[in-house]
Amino acid sequence: MRELFRPLLEISKSPWFGFANGILLFILLNGIFSTIPCKADLSRSGRFQITTSTIKVLKELDDPLYIDAFYSSEIPGEYKARVELSKELLKEISKIGKENVSLRFYDPSSSEEDARKAMELGLEPQILQQTSRDSASVKQAFLGIILTLGHKTEVLSFAFFTEDLEYQILNSVRKMQRQDKDSGIVLLKSEGNFSPQEQGSPKDRIEIFTKRVLRGEYGPILELDLETENLPEETEIVLWIGGGTLSKNTERKLDKFISEGGSLLVLAKTMEFKTETERGSFGLLSGDLGAGLAHKNPNSEEMVRFLEHYGIRMNYDIILEPDHSLPMGSVIEIEPGVLGKYPYPPWIVPDQKSGSLDRNSPFTKNQESLLIPWTSSLNILPEKQKEVQFTILAKSGAEAESRTEPVSLGEKQLLSTPIQANGGPFLLGVYAEGKFTSYFSDTKPRGQDLQSQSKPPKTGRILVFGSPYLVSDLLAFPEFSEILKNSNIPFLLNTIDILKGETDLLEVRSKQSAVLKLKPLPFFLETVISVFHLLLVPGLLALYAFRRLKRRNG
Secondary structure (H helix, E strand, O other), X not given: OHHHHHHHHHHHOOHHHHHHHHHHHHHHHHHHHHOOOOOOOOOOOOOOOOOHHHHHHHHOOOOOEEEEEEEOOOOOHHHHHHHHHHHHHHXXXXXHHHHHEEEEEEOOOOOHHHHHHHHHOOOOOEEEEEEOOOOEEEEEEOEEEEEEEOOEEEEEOEOOOHHHHHHHHHHHHHHHHOOOOOOOEEEEOOOOEOEOOOOOOHHHEOHHHHHHHHXXXXXXXXXXXXXXXXXXXXXXXXXXXXXXXOOHHHHHHHHXXXXXXXXXXXXXXOEEEOOOOOOOOOOOOOOOOOOXXXXXXXXXXXXXXXXXXOOEEEOOOEEEOOOOEEEEEEEEEEEOOEEEEEEEEEEEOOEOOOOOEOOOOXXXXXXXEOOEEOOOOEEEOHHHOOOEEEEEEEEXXXXXXXXXXXXXXXXXXXXXXXXXXOOOOOEEEEEEEEEOOOOOOOOOOOOXXXXXXXXXXXXXXXXXXXXXXXXXXXXXXXXXXXXXHHHHHHHHHHHXXXXXXXXXXXHHHHOOOOOXXXXXXXXXXXXXXXXXXXXXXXXXXXXXXXXXXXXXXX
């Protein structure tokens, strides 16, 4: 037997045999791994990684999902890389969905029939601009997909950015699944609350959040004045944004809603202030944070008293956070030789890393960070509600300061008065869930109220933040639009979903939730890194030469 394999043993001693086997092994491993989904997004935001939201939604489909992807191949080179990434993501989604998902690609550039089909199905061609040193050209191309679920169809004319594509698909699937259902969301209307109308200061306006975002996600949102109107029976969540007045009639309707298992989301305004600029932008765009004086909001007294009964007290103050706040305003010298923007203490950024966002609550565990501008503090009063569990969702750092009226919010005034810790960390967001005792339990109810109070209380939910500016139109200005889109809006949408009992899209929304801030490196660390990069190659060459000389002399 040894003599039989001797030729093979002789060949195996040849260096060419090992080289050929190495090439074959390389090809074999590439073939194996090309069939296995082994991609991983190792970035901090994880925007290109498929989330468990997709797996959950696709497994629960009642009908097959058809994805018709129309991507033109004849497009400028700078767009092709992103198109290929989007195609790969669609293939990965198709593999996850298995028999529930059918994916078909079309190339309108090479087929007139594909281009005609795209137009018939409602896809709009996109205008792409290619710029070179000597000229610029404009080209039309299809970069969209069409989703079909049962007899319902959603058209995404612009499915180009890979980091948004997963959410676009899941959101469209949910729209098709709940196309004929009511949103179940009511916006509380009263004097002093934020308006969804396109008028007034953008600081006190929520047109973008209510009319564009919420309507696009859930359908039409009702805005009701409970003094004269009643809550529809299908109402699941009442949004209270601002610090408006409350009548007894409104209080009774809200109390009945909470006692019967409804959810109340409050973004409260207990402090009022005016900006120095006519546009109401508080000087943020010009780089000069004007000096506005904050004072007690007179319209919020009934709101404070009403919510205090349910175990959450809102204070008349402004919290200043020296360590975890958003850099903005004018460019200054932060450190010797380092230019940057000074952190603006009234705009607080609690995050997971510092522990200022709850790591266990479903509202915040997927949220990397959150921007809370001009916030007041909260207190929990558990003795008010014995059968209610309270959870702290967001808080300031221990070095924060609570300032009461009058509070100057101008950049220069804040810099001139050092922040001094006086009782932090302060609570910024609180969630309460349980069987709430009625606000009117000590009074004799009449008529319909008597009938409603004879029913046993159900599990109600109240979530309160001390700032209404989380979704203010002010954050839509270019300097803050990415934070509004990738952090604050996903958080509020996830909050609404959780209160409604829906959890399908929580993870896919939150994967972009980081308010990523670039901080200057310390001088010592920057010097060490520079020296390392400077001496690495010469050091390796010197080490190699030393070893060669030592071996030769030996």
